[in-house]
Amino acid sequence: MNAREVVQGEAAAYAESVRDAEKVTVGIVTPLTTPGDPVAGTLTVRGAILGAEYVREHGGLGAGRQFDFVIRDDQETVALDGGTMPRSAVGALAKVAIVDQVIAALGPWHLRYTDEVAELAERLGLPLFVENAHPSVTAKRRRTVFRTFTSLAERIPLLLRFAAEQGFKRIGVIHANTVFGESAAGLIAAEVERAGGTFELYSVPFDQESTTDLRPELEAIQRWQPDVVINVGVVRTNHLIVKQAAEIGLLPATPMMAPFQWPLRATDYWANLGESGLHLVWPATQFSPNWPGLTPMGTWFAQRYLDRYGTTPPDTALNAFTDITIIAQALRSAPRIGRDELIEALESGTFDTWRGPVSFERGATHWHHSPPPAVLQQYQQVDQDVSTVPVVYPPEMSTAGYVRPGNGT
Template sequence: MRRKLPLLVMMLVVLVAVTPVLASRVAQEEGVVTFAAGDSVKIGLATDLSNLIPAPGQDIANGAQLAVDEFNEAGGLQGFTVELVVEDDRCVGEDATSVANLFVSDPHIVGVVGHVCSGASIPASEVYQEARIPMVSPSSTAGAFTARGLDVANRVAFNDNIQGVVAARFIFSELGAQRIAVLHDNTSYGEGLASTVAATFEELGGEVITFEVVDPEEQDFRPVLTVLAGQEPDLIYLGGYEAQAALIVQQMAEVGLEDTIFFSDDGVYTATYLELAGDASEGTYVTFGAQVGDPEANEAFDERYEEKFGVAPDELGPFHAQAYDAATVILKALEAVATVDDAGNLSVDREALIEAVRTTEDLEGLSGLITCDENGDCGSATIAVFVAEGGEWVEVEVPEELQVSSES
């Protein structure tokens, strides 16, 4: 006959089984993440790998991965390996919220590089704010992203409140446009940037003849462009991304807008846009954050990147330096707050990590000097302008007085 375990033994078995779980829950409730020897410290990375900007999205993942790999090669976090967990949010708000909840459900994820698109970062940041997980976006430029008082939301990218002002000033003063049409894709990024351009242009004395949404899922923009052709704008500005822009510039020539200047943003500053638009890209303009980091450091990074991934970073996208820097901000903050006890367990206080990220100061990044302000804006405030010439982006001079940074 089978003997039954005494009640006391059964209780001990249950207690042993649940103790690690209970301990973990207590640590989470106290805001401290503890890693046993052999555990990996995880950083999430949310990017777009399959929708609006898959090539730039992969470029961002690559840049951050290189930072983590080099950190581990140098000894890791007090001997603990750091792991980058990459998820695809497709630059869509609902998907981004799902990815954020997935990251939050893993107690070993202590920070997030991302998200990539502003329309993804803004809803995701609400999830991280509640969970107390700091995020550093390499590329979310919408003014609203850091304007909501969230202490977990940071970026090393520039701010569209600056990008839009400099773009409008350049359009008015350097290109001599007096009447412009402003289009946007109805995203937090595109609409916000387009609104800043339109408002600034009108303040300068220019006329915005239309401010209109263009569906990014649309393939035929001729109906909208035909109406614009009758209004004879000097320039068309688009707040949006590469695929939509390529179609618009190709179709502009078909409706009589071949002599109208096309001007866009960092979402169009890609090699993919140049390839998709072909000859129609010639003479089109975009803005991007000025790369003011050390040229030798960037050249060395480019070589390491190409050696590891088999492609030059600029062939995929423009935000690889910012991705490397975003990961580095989190890694440096982890170094500042992580502790190891006598048993060899590593602990990370979430609140201390949030503060360490936000108080980053004078960090020499690939994209420039990184210092976070009280809102979480950590990157360069200098904006560059590029024109497409012969299938390449060529930087053009922006007078210092057009820069917002010159006013401080």
């Protein structure tokens, strides 16, 4: 079965469990087919369904109400729309907002159409929880847009502080020409300039859609002799960069970092990369089934996901779970079930999550954006996952020292 069939089946099983309840419907607009990332979409839906199960088992939404879901593949009309993702994604959101009349929506995952989807949600007055790291979507101060995920604006400075402390001066960047790739590369360049001579930068772009061989770009970076390489590939090319860097000898001799947490999809990561995936560093949250700060809600989620899927949950699923449980708490406190009432409850409330209380300020730094603290993680043994991966930075949150490729320390 493909991802769309899998998640529709899982959603139907959940719906059967609340068949006799009054429903409050949430839309999930996420990639379930290519050219998007159907793995991310699957994780998002699974996290949301587990959030609804948690709500069902902890009192529901009040007055006998339970969640229901309408799931749309935001890639469903890409071919009809001339290969452009934004038209397809905006269309998917319009359908759940106008036709299905959902109370709120989760999505999108890809940065390349986040602003367009957020703008439509704002025009329609639809509460939207963004499930990605777009650096400025919440900074635009839209009334309807919320986020509990870390953004590139938190992740890139952390990576560069770590690089400085490790003595990495020459930074090579290889980046896709997507919104995510260009945004990350631009933020890296801005941080390098802000550091005032601490770093030297060599940045190489590539075309995400057509590229199947990145060895020429990687060899150009290799000739420049970087101290560290930042891998800003996205779906498909992130793995390709690691594989071909190992083929030409750039890895493991040169450390590598990435600006998002795709290695936490551990089963796919190790199946694709094997030992070549060792020692990559990426930003994530402190979430782990073994993290001492985990709340009872977080423990419930980690155990239910493990029982259901046989693995520990990556934070893509965690984030959707968090957003659904926050929506539930806000709806319980609202005077009636409505979009405006939900927004007002979200703005005024404080909500229990896996990491403790969360609220949505309307401040200069974070507008409707309540991210967890960002940390850097590193796989130091083959087949590690989110339950065993060490945090290597910042020092006050680390659980192990950084292992530099080539010398083991």
